Amino acid sequence: MSKKAFLIDISECVGCGACYEACKEQNNLPKTSDDPLRDTLSDKTYTIVEQRGDYYVRVMCKHCEEPTCVSVCPVGAFTKTDIGAVLYDESKCLGCRYCMQACPFQIPRYEWGSLTPRVQKCIMCYDRVREGNLPACAEACPTGATMFGDRDEMIKLAKQKLAENPDKYYQHIYGLEEVGGTSVLYISPVPFEQLGFNTKLIKTALPNFTHEALSKIPTLVTVGGVLLTGFYWLTNRKNEIAREKFEERKNKRGEE
Amino acid sequence: MNRVIERLLKPTFWKVVATVIFILGIYTIYIRFTGGLAAVTNLNDHFPWGLWIGFDILCGVGMAAGGFTLCAIVYIFNIKKFKPIIRPTILTAFLGYLLVILALLIDLGRPWAIWHAIIMWNPRSVMFEVAWCVMLYTTVLFLEFSPVILEKFNVEKILKVIKAITIPLVVIGILLSTLHQSSLGALYLIVPTKMHPLWYSTNLPWFFYLSAIGVGCAMIIFESYLSAKAFKKNLEFELVSDIGRWIVVVMSAYLTWRFMDLLLNDKLNLLFVNSVETYLFWLEILIGAIIPIVLLSQNKIRLNRLGLFISACFVIGGFLLNRLNVSVTSLQATAGVSYFPSVYEIIVTLFLVTIGVVIFNLAVQYLPVYEKTKETIPVEFEIVTDEELRTETIKP
Ligand code: SF4
Ligand code: SF4
Ligand code: SF4
Numbered sequence: 001m002s003k004k005a006f007l008i009d010i011s012e013c014v015g016c017g018a019c020y021e022a023c024k025e026q027n028n029l030p031k032t033s034d035d036p037l038r039d040t041l042s043d044k045t046y047t048i049v050e051q052r053g054d055y056y057v058r059v060m061c062k063h064c065e066e067p068t069c070v071s072v073c074p075v076g077a078f079t080k081t082d083i084g085a086v087l088y089d090e091s092k093c094l095g096c097r098y099c100m101q102a103c104p105f106q107i108p109r110y111e112w113g114s115l116t117p118r119v120q121k122c123i124m125c126y127d128r129v130r131e132g133n134l135p136a137c138a139e140a141c142p143t144g145a146t147m148f149g150d151r152d153e154m155i156k157l158a159k160q161k162l163a164e165n166p167d168k169y170y171q172h173i174y175g176l177e178e179v180g181g182t183s184v185l186y187i188s189p190v191p192f193e194q195l196g197f198n199t200k201l202i203k204t205a206l207p208n209f210t211h212e213a214l215s216k217i218p219t220l221v222t223v224g225g226v227l228l229t230g231f232y233w234l235t236n237r238k239n240e241i242a243r244e245k246f247e248e249r250k251n252k253r254g255e256e
Numbered sequence: 257m258n259r260v261i262e263r264l265l266k267p268t269f270w271k272v273v274a275t276v277i278f279i280l281g282i283y284t285i286y287i288r289f290t291g292g293l294a295a296v297t298n299l300n301d302h303f304p305w306g307l308w309i310g311f312d313i314l315c316g317v318g319m320a321a322g323g324f325t326l327c328a329i330v331y332i333f334n335i336k337k338f339k340p341i342i343r344p345t346i347l348t349a350f351l352g353y354l355l356v357i358l359a360l361l362i363d364l365g366r367p368w369a370i371w372h373a374i375i376m377w378n379p380r381s382v383m384f385e386v387a388w389c390v391m392l393y394t395t396v397l398f399l400e401f402s403p404v405i406l407e408k409f410n411v412e413k414i415l416k417v418i419k420a421i422t423i424p425l426v427v428i429g430i431l432l433s434t435l436h437q438s439s440l441g442a443l444y445l446i447v448p449t450k451m452h453p454l455w456y457s458t459n460l461p462w463f464f465y466l467s468a469i470g471v472g473c474a475m476i477i478f479e480s481y482l483s484a485k486a487f488k489k490n491l492e493f494e495l496v497s498d499i500g501r502w503i504v505v506v507m508s509a510y511l512t513w514r515f516m517d518l519l520l521n522d523k524l525n526l527l528f529v530n531s532v533e534t535y536l537f538w539l540e541i542l543i544g545a546i547i548p549i550v551l552l553s554q555n556k557i558r559l560n561r562l563g564l565f566i567s568a569c570f571v572i573g574g575f576l577l578n579r580l581n582v583s584v585t586s587l588q589a590t591a592g593v594s595y596f597p598s599v600y601e602i603i604v605t606l607f608l609v610t611i612g613v614v615i616f617n618l619a620v621q622y623l624p625v626y627e628k629t630k631e632t633i634p635v636e637f638e639i640v641t642d643e644e645l646r647t648e649t650i651k652p
Contacts, residue, residue: 042301072446074383075369075376092376095365097304098383102446106591109301110365112294117365201449209445210382213438213461217385221431228332228427235334 003084004129005151005183006138007158008058010195011168013145015049015056022140023047026125043109046122047137052195055188058137058146061086061107061122062175063183066205069099069108077119084151084183085124093119104179104201124183151183158187180205274610281607284600288362296600300593307597310583311605312359314440315576316352317390318464321472322479323349323397324433331426338495343404343625344483345476350397351615355608356390362604382442389436396429404623437468444582452586454526454537457517460582466510467544467575473503474548474571481565483620493561500558503571504549511545536577536585544574 017036023046024031033039037056039048047060063086070078070086077092078099088099088108095117100108111117125135129148133139138148147154158173174192175182178201186192193199288296299306326345330338361367373387399418406415418425441464448456457463480496518524527534548570557563588594597605619625 068446071378071380072383074378074381074387075372076378076381092369092372093366094369094372095367096383097365098381098443100301100304104447104449106302110304111292112297112299112301113292115289115292117292198449206446206448207380209448209458210442211380212458213442213445214380214382214385217435220434224431224434225427228328228430229423232332232334232423232427235332239334 001083001130003082003151003183004124004148005063005084005154005185006135007147007149007154008184008186009145009147009161010055010057010186010188011145012143013049013056013058014143015051016142017049018140018142019047019058019137019146020045020049022136023122026128026136027123041107041109043111043118043120045109046120050196053190055190055195057186057195057197060137060184061124062105063122063124064104064179064205065181065183066179066207068102068104068179068206071207071210072098072102074098081126083124083126083129085126085129087123087126088119088121090116090118102206104206105198154185158185161187177203179203274614277603277606277610280603281610284603284607285362287600288604293365296598296604298595298598298601300595302591302593303587303595305583306595307584307601307605308359308363310580311576312363312608313356314579314583316356316359316608317436317440318468318471318575318579319475319572320349320352320356321433321437321468322475323352323400323472324430325469325472326476327400327426328430331423332430340626341476341480341495343401344479344620346397346401347404347616347619347625348475348479350394350401351612353390353394353397355612357394358611359604359608360390382439382445385435385439386443389432389439393429393432393436396425396432399425400429404619404625408623434465438462438465440464441582447587450587450590451582452533452589453521453523454518454533455582455586457514457521459513459517463510463514466506466513467578470503470506470510470571471575473499473506474568474575477503477564477568478572481561481568483626484561497559497564500552500564500567503567504552507545507549507571511541511549514541533585533589536581540574540577540581542574543570544578548574 015037020036020039023029027046029044029046032042032044036049037051039045041048041059047058050057050059063080063084065084067078067080067086070076070080073093074096075092075094077089077094078086079089080086097110097119099119100106100110108119108121110119125133125137128135134148138146141147147157149157155173155176158176162169162171162173168189170188170191172188172192174186174188174197175184180203186197188195191199284296293299297306297308322345326338326342329335330342361370364370373384374391378384399421402418403415406418438461441460441462444451444456444460445458476499477496480493484493518527527537548567551557551563551567551570557567584595
C-alpha cells in the first residue's frame with residue numbers, strides 16, 4: 001500500500017470535537033473530559049483539538065517520514081509501516097522512555113501509573129486503513145478539515161489549495177519538510193507561529209544527528225584498539241630493553 | 257569471626273544514617289514496584305527523564321571513569337608508580353556500574369525486559385549502544401577486579417588465566433569506556449530543538465568524554481584522601497598529587513573547547529542573558545573548571561593534602577551540576593513544565609550512593625584491595641632509567 005497522510009485545513013476546523021470522540025470510540029479509550037477542547041493528550045487520549053486564538057488546531061502523532069522515535073528505540077519497539085503509520089510494540093519495549101524524550105513534537109504518552117506501562121499515541125487507525133477505510137477521525141470530521149489519503153495526493157491537494165486561494169492561506173505547508181517531512185500536513189490562514197506551532201524545527205531529519213556520531217564508532221574502535229596496543233608495546237619494549245641491559249650488566253659484574 | 261561481627265554491628269553515627277537510608281530506600285522501591293513510577297516520581301509526559309537518569313546514571317557512569325583512566329595510565333602508558341591505587345579505583349568503577357544497572361532496573365518501566373537489548377537490535381539507537389557498553393564493560397570490570405577475590409580465596413588457576421589476559425582486557429575496557437562515556441552525551445544529540453543552546457552542541461559526546469576523564473581523576477584523589485583518613489593508608493599522596501596536574505590539563509582543554517564551541521556557533525551572547533540557565537551555566541563552569549584549574553595550577557595547593565582534596569571536590573561538584581544541567585535544566589524550558597525530583601526519587605538516589613559506600617568500605621576491609629600485590633600485573637619490570645642503571649653498575 002502506498003504512503004498515506006492527513007491533510008488538516010485549519011481554516012475549515014470548527015472545533016466540534018467529532019474527531020476526538022471518534023478516536024476515543026474507535027480505540028476503546030475511556031472518557032477523560034466533558035469538553036474535547038479542554039482535554040490534553042494522555043495515555044488515554046490520542047488526539048485533541050485545541051483552541052488557539054480564533055482557530056482550532058488538532059494535535060496528534062505526526063507519523064514522521066523519518067521518525068525520531070523509531071530511530072532512538074534501543075530494541076526497535078517502534079516501526080514505520082508501509083502505509084506510513086508509526087506503530088509501537090509493547091512486547092519489545094523496555095520502558096526507557098527515550099522515544100518520549102526524543103520526539104520533536106512531544107507526542108508519546110506513558111502509562112505512568114501502570115506496572116506494565118506502555119507508550120501510547122495515535123496509530124493512524126492502522127487496521128482500518130489497511131482494510132481500505134478512512135481513519136475514524138477523518139471519517140467523523142463534518143467539515144473536511146481533516147482529510148486523509150495518499151501522501152502524494154494530499155501534498156498535491158494542499159499545494160492546489162494554497163495556489164487557488166493565496167489570500168485565504170498562509171503560504172506554507174507545515175509538515176512537508178519539517179524534520180524531514182511528516183504524514184500530518186497542516187495548512188493555515190495565519191502564520192504557524194501564531195498558532196503555537198514549533199516553527200524552529202529544522203528541515204533535516206533528526207536521526208541524522210545521531211547517525212553521524214554512531215557512524216564513527218567502527219573507526220574509533222579499530223584505530224583506538226591499534227593505538228592502545230601500539231602504545232602498550234612501545235612503552236613495554238622500552239622496559240624490556242632496560243631490563244635486558246640491566247641483567248646483562250649484572251651478569252657481567254657477576255662474572256668479574 | 258565473632259569480633260568481625262561485633263565490629264560490624266557496633267552502632268556509629270554513619271551506620272545509623274546508612275541504616276535509615278537503607279530502610280527508606282527499600283520501602284520506596286517497594287512502592288515503586290507496587291504502584292508504578294507515578295507513585296514515587298515526579299516524572300510526567302513532558303519530562304520523562306528525571307533525577308534517576310540525570311544523577312544515578314549520567315553521574316554514576318561518569319564517576320566510574322577513574323577506572324579506565326587509571327588503567328590506561330598504568331598498563332598502556334606504563335607509569336607503574338600508580339599501581340598501588342589501581343585496585344581501589346577499579347573497585348569503585350565496578351561498584352559504580354553495578355549501581356547504574358540497579359538504578360536502571362528501578363527506572364525502566366519494564367525492567368524484566370532489559371535483556372531484550374541483547375536479542376532485539378536497533379544499531380541506529382544510541383541507547384542501544386549504551387546498553388551494550390554497560391553490559392560489556394561491567395563484565396570487563398568484574399574480570400579486572402576478580403584477582404582481588406581470587407587471591408583472597410587462593411584460586412591460583414583462574415587467577416593465572418585472568419592475569420594472562422590483563423592487557424587485552426584493559427584495551428577493551430578503555431575502548432568500551434570511551435564509547436560509553438561519549439555515547440551518554442550522544443543520547444542528547446537527537447534533541448537539538450528541545451535543548452537549551454548553552455548545552456546543546458554536536459560536540460556533546462566529546463564534552464562528556466573529556467569531563468568524565470576529569471572527574472575520573474578527581475574521584476581518584478577524592479577516594480584516596482578519604483581512605484587515607486579512614487584506613488590509615490598513606491602511601492598514595494605523592495602519586496595522587498600528580499593526578500592533580502593532569503586535571504588541570506584535561507579541564508583546561510575541556511573549558512577551552514566549550515567556549516570555542518559557543519564562539520564558533522555564535523552563542524557567546526547567551527552568556528550574558530539574564531536567565532536561570534545562564535546562571536547555572538556559569539556556576540557549572542566556575543565550580544567544575546575555572547576554580548579547580550586555578551587552585552590546582554598552584555604547587556602550594558596541589559601539594560597540600562586538603563587543598564588537593566578540596567580542588568577535587570570542586571571538579572566533582574561541577575561535573576554533577578553539568579550532568580544535571582544537561583539532563584534537567586537545559587530541557588525545562590521547552591518541556592513547558594518544571595520538574596523537581598520527588599522526595600522518593602531523592603531517597604532512591606541516596607540509597608544507591610549509600611550501598612556503594614558501604615560495599616566499598618566492606619571490600620576494603622575484608623579483601624586485599626589496598627595490598628601491594630605485585631602479582632596482579634603480568635608486566636613486572638619497573639621502568640629502569642639510565643640513571644639508575646649507571647648507579648647500579650658503579651656500585652661495588
Ligand atoms: S511525532 Fe513523535 S511519536 Fe509521532 S512519529 Fe514523529 S517522532 Fe514518532
Ligand atoms: S520506552 Fe520502549 S518504545 Fe520507547 S524507546 Fe524505550 S524501549 Fe523503545
Ligand atoms: S488516526 Fe485513529 S488513532 Fe489517530 S487520532 Fe485519528 S482516530 Fe485516533
